[in-house]
Amino acid sequence: MRILAVSGSLRPESTVTTLMHAALGLLPPGSEATVHTALTALPYFDPGVDPDDAPASVRAWRGPVAAADAVLIASPEYAHGMPGVLKNALEWLVGSGELVGKPVALLTASPHPAGGDRARAWLTETLTVMSAALVPEASLGVGMVRSRLGPDGALTDPATAAALRGAWAAVERAVRTAPADR
Numbered sequence: 001m002r003i004l005a006v007s008g009s010l011r012p013e014s015t016v017t018t019l020m021h022a023a024l025g026l027l028p029p030g031s032e033a034t035v036h037t038a039l040t041a042l043p044y045f046d047p048g049v050d051p052d053d054a055p056a057s058v059r060a061w062r063g064p065v066a067a068a069d070a071v072l073i074a075s076p077e078y079a080h081g082m083p084g085v086l087k088n089a090l091e092w093l094v095g096s097g098e099l100v101g102k103p104v105a106l107l108t109a110s111p112h113p114a115g116g117d118r119a120r121a122w123l124t125e126t127l128t129v130m131s132a133a134l135v136p137e138a139s140l141g142v143g144m145v146r147s148r149l150g151p152d153g154a155l156t157d158p159a160t161a162a163a164l165r166g167a168w169a170a171v172e173r174a175v176r177t178a179p180a181d182r
């Protein structure tokens with residue numbers, strides 16, 4: 001299973017990005033993960049850009065999404081929503097359709113107990129209208145995230161680790177049953 005992972009946090013010490021890497025460390029054997037780290041290279045979405053003449057940064061985002069079997073989106077919550085940089089990146093995929101039928105896992109995290117639930121609700125709505133194949137068992141919110149990570153960034157909370165393993169098992173099932181012609 002080839003996973004493309006992306007984090008909506010730009011902070012170098014980001015807890016969300018750290019958690020995303022910990023999640024990737026729990027992928028089932030034989031899986032491959034690629035992390036897209038260039039969301040800030042994307043221009044603001046412009047529907048007037050000719051699809052055949054998209055900037056290199058847009059092609060460098062669309063290509064790996066298209067090539068992945070499934071996508072993991074990790075996100076903090078800002079002002080009860082997803083970060084603008086993530087919304088912008090998703091807008092670049094609306095017309096070109098790389099996420100149509102693609103299994104998607106969602107991981108939000110916050111220092112607050114709710115775990116970024118409102119950002120995940122917004123991501124769910126946006127990805128649903130984009131016809132992504134959201135995997136319900138792989139939609140996780142991790143509250144009080146700092147208490148679940150060690151100083152080295154390792155995941156120290158067994159319950160979160162178990163939830164992430166369960167999420168990957170569900171993603172694997174979704175990849176197996178996703179239509180081949182998506």
Ligand SMILES: Cc1cc2nc3c(=O)[nH]c(=O)nc-3n(C[C@H](O)[C@H](O)[C@H](O)COP(=O)(O)O)c2cc1C
Binds near residue numbers: 017078
């Ligand atoms: C401008 C701003 C707005 C925020 N809004 C929310 C919010 O609405 N809900 C929430 O749970 N946390 C909110 N937070 C806290 C973030 O979830 C917190 O900073 C989190 O650690 C960000 O993840 P990071 O460690 O990956 O940067 C906000 C933080 C900032 C800087």
